Amino acid sequence: MDNLANLLDGFAHVLTPMNLLFAVLGVTIGTAVGVLPGIGPAMTVALLLPVTYGMEPAQAFIMFAGIFYGGMYGGSTTSILLNTPGESSSVVTAIEGNKMAKAGRAAQALATAAIGSFVAGTIATVLLVVVTPPVVDFAISLGSPDYFALMLLAFVSVTAVLGASRVRGFASLLLGLVIGVIGIDQSGQQRLTFGLPQLADGIDVVVVAVGIFAVGEALWIAAHLRRKAGEVIPVGQPWMGKQDWKRSWRPWLRGTAFGFPFGAVPAGGAEIPTFLSYVTEKKLSKHPEEFGRGAIEGVAGPEAANNASAAGTLVPMLALGLPTNATAAVMLAAFEGYGIQPGPLLFTKESTLVWTLIASLFIGNLLLLVLNLPLAPAWARMLRIPRPYLYAGILFFASMGAYAVNAQPFDLFLLLALGLLGFGMRRFGLPILPLIVGIILGPRAELHGRRALQLSGGELHGLIGGWVSWLIYATIAVVLLWPLIGRFVVRPLRGKLVSA
Numbered sequence: 200m201d202n203l204a205n206l207l208d209g210f211a212h213v214l215t216p217m218n219l220l221f222a223v224l225g226v227t228i229g230t231a232v233g234v235l236p237g238i239g240p241a242m243t244v245a246l247l248l249p250v251t252y253g254m255e256p257a258q259a260f261i262m263f264a265g266i267f268y269g270g271m272y273g274g275s276t277t278s279i280l281l282n283t284p285g286e287s288s289s290v291v292t293a294i295e296g297n298k299m300a301k302a303g304r305a306a307q308a309l310a311t312a313a314i315g316s317f318v319a320g321t322i323a324t325v326l327l328v329v330v331t332p333p334v335v336d337f338a339i340s341l342g343s344p345d346y347f348a349l350m351l352l353a354f355v356s357v358t359a360v361l362g363a364s365r366v367r368g369f370a371s372l373l374l375g376l377v378i379g380v381i382g383i384d385q386s387g388q389q390r391l392t393f394g395l396p397q398l399a400d401g402i403d404v405v406v407v408a409v410g411i412f413a414v415g416e417a418l419w420i421a422a423h424l425r426r427k428a429g430e431v432i433p434v435g436q437p438w439m440g441k442q443d444w445k446r447s448w449r450p451w452l453r454g455t456a457f458g459f460p461f462g463a464v465p466a467g468g469a470e471i472p473t474f475l476s477y478v479t480e481k482k483l484s485k486h487p488e489e490f491g492r493g494a495i496e497g498v499a500g501p502e503a504a505n506n507a508s509a510a511g512t513l514v515p516m517l518a519l520g521l522p523t524n525a526t527a528a529v530m531l532a533a534f535e536g537y538g539i540q541p542g543p544l545l546f547t548k549e550s551t552l553v554w555t556l557i558a559s560l561f562i563g564n565l566l567l568l569v570l571n572l573p574l575a576p577a578w579a580r581m582l583r584i585p586r587p588y589l590y591a592g593i594l595f596f597a598s599m600g601a602y603a604v605n606a607q608p609f610d611l612f613l614l615l616a617l618g619l620l621g622f623g624m625r626r627f628g629l630p631i632l633p634l635i636v637g638i639i640l641g642p643r644a645e646l647h648g649r650r651a652l653q654l655s656g657g658e659l660h661g662l663i664g665g666w667v668s669w670l671i672y673a674t675i676a677v678v679l680l681w682p683l684i685g686r687f688v689v690r691p692l693r694g695k696l697v698s699a
Contacts, residue, residue, distance in 0.1 A: 202332055205550060209558030212551065218261055222559055225262035226566045229269020234277050235589065240270030241525035242416060245408035246593070248533055249600035256537045257552050261559040263533060267526050268320060268560065271506045272567050275312035279305060279498070291473040292505070295490065295497030302493045310439045310572065311447045311495055312502040317568040319455040319503035323510030324560045326459050331546075331557075334518040338543035343650040344664030348671040350644040353521050355675050356464075357633045364628070371629040374620070375637020378402060385649065397609045404532040406601045407638055410614045411631060412525075413597040415621015417590040422622075447499040450480050454503025461504075462511025462523065472508055476500035510560065517541055517553060521640070528635040535639075 212218065232238045244263050251259035279296035292312065299308040341349075358368030381391045382401030392398040439447070457472035457479070480496040481487060490497055515521040520541040522528035534541050539549055546553055601614040624631060648662065655661025663669065 202328060205554040206328060206558055208551070209554030209556075210561075212257065212555040213261065213558045213562050218258060218555075218559070219562070221258045221262045222265050222562050223566060225265020226269040226272075226563050226570060227265075228262075229266035230273040230276075230567065230570060231269075232266070233270040233273020233275075235273075238416070238589075238593070239526075240266050241408075241529050242412040242593075243270070244526060244529045244533070245405070245412045246596055246600055248405045248408065248529070248536060249603040251533070252536060256539065256549075257555045259533065259537075260530070260552065260556045261563075263530055264556055264559050265563040265566070267530070268506070268509055268563050269567055270526070271320075271509050272313065272316050272571055274505070275316070275498075275502050276309065279308045279312065291477045291501040292498055294477065295494050298491070298493035299495065299498065304493060304495075306438055307440070307443050307495060308493075308498050311443060311499045313568060313571040314439070315447065315451040315454065315499045315503040316506040316571075317564055318451045319458060319505075319507040320510060320564040320567075321561065322452075322455045323459045323462075323507040324557070324564065327510045327513055327560070328557060330463075331514050331518050334514060335543045335546050338519055341543075341667060342664050343647040343654070344662055345667045345671070347644060347647040347651055347662060348664075348668040348675075349519065349521065350640050350647065352671050352675055353636060353640060354633075354644075355678050357523075357630075357636050367627070367629045368633050371624065371631070372633040372637045374624075374629075375634035376641040378407060378634075379638040379641030380645070385646070395609075397607060402613060403610070404638060405536065406610050406613055407617055408529050408532060408635065409597045409601050410617025411621040411624075411634065412529075413593050414614060414618025415625060417594050417597070418618055418622040419625045420590050443495055446486075446495050449483075450476070450496045450500035451503045453479060453483075454500040454505075455507040457500075458504035458507030459511040462508030463514040464511075464523065472504040473501040476504040513557075513560075517545060518543060520545075520643070522636060525632050525635060528632065528639055531639055 213222065228243060229240055232240060232243045243266050247262070247266075251262070275292050275296065278290070278293035279300050281297075296308045296312065299305065354372055358365065358372045377391070379401075381398055383389055383392075383399055389399060454472070454476045457476045461472040477497055477500060480494075480500040481490045484490065484494060484496050486494060486496075512523050512527045515523055516527045516531060520531065522531045531541055539545070539552070598611060598614065601610050602608070621631070623629075624634070651661045651664070652658070653661075663672070
């Protein structure tokens, strides 16, 4: 009952004219950046971080949450109409969605994506309300050894699971850890400052996020510039017939069941549940012959999984301070920019802010449905914006935002260097998320590691606490050794079962 009372209090704070305005602004921007390929919510939140520092924290996070959810919604539009996913989580939607559009059913594809996102987002946000408080109660009982183990798990997960190469994942993580330790450490010693006083306080995470996401992406697009906009399939007002509703509602629910738990797991993300949802719908469908030619279930299920994973992402971020995707990592940086530490004490120290943020997710989800159904043709026209104008504007706002953080020209040189780093990472296939996670969690992992070792007098066994840390270390071992386990254990067993 306390959670319900807190949630109602959160609605009371959201339903004020100014907060509603920021909710509308967030979902509108989020949908727009989701529609435009290559931008995405992580880059947008990074660009807006400097702008929001003068705002109330609740208003800033209401807007960020709207951008987060809106980006998931908007990604389906470009996948369906242009066969170019705006987000990696919308790749699966393009398989059937674009085929439906080419067959003259773009309206139905957009409608099932929008309504499915609303259904999944609402159910997943309810699960967020139910699941997060118990996770917080559990997290309060953890000590420094357990938190150190948790952060090691986050490091290993985002590097070993994401991308095509574990080596590239660990290389990206190492870059993030190196950037994260720049400055004065806890013992008062300078690290990697090269005698520059501007680096004594470290590199502001806002400058890092803007440089890696915005400038790096702009340089990458400039190197592969297409001056003409893509050919967008015309679309009318989204609508669904009786048969479309009948074929969509079960995939919406199954997609939600896939998406939420994967969003809450480190490195789970939205890509895996969207793919699992697609495979499941293909097996369960009464019309399997339509898959590959425009099956509505292949749009409904993955889009529901996509949006449900967004709500799941907020569970570890709010309860444990662990980001599981790039947007959550940038939002975590925003919390720290306001001097707020996400984790189990967040619900005690900043209860009003947290429940206002959660309540805004319900409001934003409804606003997105209202916006996306009638305005789908307008969003489609945004795809015709020439890339040079779009990314020139992004570079301008990135430079202004980075300079506004400390009002130092030195930050502009850092921004360019980080932008070149982001460009190089894209060129050589290094994932971005491990770098951002390394920058944000690296100093915190060092803090908990130092505390654990101090309590044990410098003995390594101090890094192992209770059963939680033992379980986490076992999980890390399985993740790291899984390729060997799969090759020498799983495959032989599978072969014996098949031969039997």
